[in-house]
Amino acid sequence: MKIIGAGARPGFEYTVHETFWTVPNVITTLRFLLVPVFLLFLHQEEFLRAFWVLAVLGATDWVDGFIARYFNQLSTVGRWLDPLADRLAMLIVTVALVYYEIAPGWLVWLILVPDVVLFVNSAVLFLGTPHLPVSGMGKVRTACLMISLPMLLLAQLEQFADMWGGLFPLVAESLLVAGAVMHLIASLDYLLQAWGKFHRLRGQGIRSWDRKAWAGRASWDAPKTPPRQKQGTGTGD
Numbered sequence: 001m002k003i004i005g006a007g008a009r010p011g012f013e014y015t016v017h018e019t020f021w022t023v024p025n026v027i028t029t030l031r032f033l034l035v036p037v038f039l040l041f042l043h044q045e046e047f048l049r050a051f052w053v054l055a056v057l058g059a060t061d062w063v064d065g066f067i068a069r070y071f072n073q074l075s076t077v078g079r080w081l082d083p084l085a086d087r088l089a090m091l092i093v094t095v096a097l098v099y100y101e102i103a104p105g106w107l108v109w110l111i112l113v114p115d116v117v118l119f120v121n122s123a124v125l126f127l128g129t130p131h132l133p134v135s136g137m138g139k140v141r142t143a144c145l146m147i148s149l150p151m152l153l154l155a156q157l158e159q160f161a162d163m164w165g166g167l168f169p170l171v172a173e174s175l176l177v178a179g180a181v182m183h184l185i186a187s188l189d190y191l192l193q194a195w196g197k198f199h200r201l202r203g204q205g206i207r208s209w210d211r212k213a214w215a216g217r218a219s220w221d222a223p224k225t226p227p228r229q230k231q232g233t234g235t236g237d
Helices: 023-032 034-043 047-070 076-099 106-126 136-154 168-203
Strands: none
Touching (some): 047 136, 076 106
């Protein structure tokens, strides 16, 4: 079963809608509104309920992308809303888990610093997102983080802490480390791609700040595969 990029229709001519009111955008908004619910359960030490909220967050992140591709509901709003909501949710969840001493403190810096660097770089070079495709490593990185963070919550429960002879917490931490390392590598790759695109535009006499001159052009924006909703900071999906 194809998970990454599921719903894509090869050869289909997609329409990028200008409206906010698409099903994927509504799902993205509702998904982000679950973050305060997660924080409430975490504060109350309802770790199992907090786990299920994170599970829903992860599942709907896949669902909105599938719907956007399969039902031709790509939108200009979705291109920045979805990755922005994903990154903000990931940062908030990470900070909260570190604050409540469920995740190690170094995780905040490994997630926050690269994201801030990419945000500032994109703002300076392009006055916004450079519309680069999400890398394969970025997808795997996100999967590792979205699996390991809920596992850390389950590891707080006695029945899971003792699972597999006490190896369950170690597996969760190992996935977390792998995801954090891949986040650094994917962020560096995206940074280099952004600078490469900036220099290509300059070489053609196009100002990178003049988004109307290059946004939407396949030669600059992206890939030869069908367009996907998840194009933005390149750190999501």
